[in-house]
Amino acid sequence: MAKIKVATHGSKKDAILKKAASLFRKKGFASSSMRELAESIGVEAPSLYNHIGSKSELLQDICFKVANDFTLQLREVESSAAGNTGKIEQLIRFHVRMMLQSFDEVYVSNHEWKHLKEPHLSNFLAQRKLYEGKLVQLIREGITEKELKNLHPHVAALTILSAVRGLEFWQRHKKDISTDVLENNMVQHLLNGLTI
Amino acid sequence: MAKIKVATHGSKKDAILKKAASLFRKKGFASSSMRELAESIGVEAPSLYNHIGSKSELLQDICFKVANDFTLQLREVESSAAGNTGKIEQLIRFHVRMMLQSFDEVYVSNHEWKHLKEPHLSNFLAQRKLYEGKLVQLIREGITEKELKNLHPHVAALTILSAVRGLEFWQRHKKDISTDVLENNMVQHLLNGLTI
DNA sequence: ACGCAAAACTAACGGATATTAGTTTTTTAT
DNA sequence: ATAAAAAACTAATATCCGTTAGTTTTGCGT
Structure with a gap:
């Protein structure tokens, strides 16, 4: 009907x-x-x-659309002229924008990927691991070049990725603050810390 | 049998x-x-x-056990002699330890609460909101007393809570690093930042 | 206006789920 | 040792799920 x-x-x-x-x-x-x-x-x-093949296919399409967006952006950042710190900042800002603009999709990709079926599950995890690895490498180089503190690169990468991911809780306060201010706050906190 | x-x-x-x-x-x-x-x-x-009442009851017991642990620890921290920054540090360290010691329970509490039934769902969310509010208040006071940068307190609280939450991804590297070092890394990053 | 393809519908299937009822086995207390 | 209580079992029920088959309606190109 x-x-x-x-x-x-x-x-x-x-x-x-x-x-x-x-x-x-x-x-x-x-x-x-x-x-x-x-x-x-x-x-x-x-x-x-x-119009669709199966319920699983819907989840696959959502998860890989998001994963591809992030992978693509990573490539763009990598080829930019910015230093390591600048590249990390660009990635943080992209994560913030993605979370606000494609909330449902990013949320589902972050929370429901474990219901992907093989071989998609393995592909997805591999893509995530690759992304995470690239960020770890950026941090590692930043440390080597004395831009960054000598923290465990994996822990630092995890902290950054988890922090931006946490913006899923921000939806309720969306109108309190502009995207720009939010980006700036996250970058400031994650790069320069909370204390004065 | x-x-x-x-x-x-x-x-x-x-x-x-x-x-x-x-x-x-x-x-x-x-x-x-x-x-x-x-x-x-x-x-x-x-x-x-x-031995149990229902499947839902299992989820309730898991979620509220975790929520109560955090609420209890918050009370203890509040009554400590430390300054705002010190209290925030104590909370970060507690989150790290909880995530490593009660991984399954904390993970389930963080990820599966949405399947709680009323009125438990509302109770759970209220408890979380209260906890979050207390942390926001700690940050607000830290800013007033010039201990902390003038960031949006809600955003800073979310960043901290999400970052420690992200330790769920750390399980694979558990043996690479001790709990103490992990705590120190998180505190250092979240309070003092990544850049030198 | 007419035919064909796209896309809606109804009916139905096989399988899985949480939970209850009723029964048998095991453990505990005297 | 024996009775009572605890805790296991088997069988079964009603419900919901993704998906398929087959049919009817819709809408576009000519």
Whole structure:
């Protein structure tokens, strides 16, 4: 009866993916049913299968879209003229923007990846590990070149990645503060510390 | 046939809770079945109900045990003689230790609380909000008293809490580094920053 | 206006789930 | 040793899930 509403320049699958990201974020992948997803779109569950292959495929598409965005940005940062500290700063700012602009998708990618099926699960984890490794290397070089304190590079990388990830809790206060100020605060805290 | 193995000074329910925390962490609450849990203990699923009320109850017990531990520690820190910065440092160190010593439970509390049923869900969130609020207040006072940089207190609190939370990814490297060094690294990074 | 493809629908299947009921075995207390 | 209580078992129920099959409706190109 009802038809799937498509945004301009978006396929029906894209419309489904958007709703799926929202549902998966709110209820978790395993607790979200195709019937619920269909209802949120205004259609019966089997109708979805005219546009998608399976429930798993939705999760894959969401997770890898996010992972690819970050991988792409990392490449861009790496080829920039900035120093190590500057590159790290660029990455922090990108994470902040992504979290605010694609909240549902980033959240799902961060929280629900463990429900990916093989071989996608392994691919995803490998991509994450690669990303993390590159950041560790940036920090390591920063330490070598006396830009950064001599902290354990893995711990520092984890601290940075986790801190930006924590912006998922920021959604409620979104209107209190602009994206710029938020970026600046995170960069200031993570690079220069909290104490005076 | 088989009996539930109980640790010294622990009830059978405690033994179940320990296994449940491990299972829920690995597979997520919604994707963990009572049959799986029973199997990991070496018993049939219905036998569990001689010791517990429901699957939900397991999650509640895990989440509130962790929440209470943190709330209790917060009270202790508040009544200490340390300054604001010192109190924040104590909290960071406690988070690190909790994450390493009660990994499964803290992880489940952090990731699976959304599957709590009312009124427990509301209680849990209220308790978290209270905890977060107290930390924000510590930071606010630190800023007023010129101990801390003038950052947005909410953002700083979120950064700290998220960073320690991120130690869940540290499990793989656990043996690389001692708890003390890890604590020191986190405190140093979050309070004094990464740059020299 | 008409035909065809896209996309909606209804009905249904096989399987998994938490939990209950009822029964048997095991442990504990006297 | 024996009775009572605790805790295991088997069987079963009702519900929900992802997905398929088959059918009807919709909408676009001619």
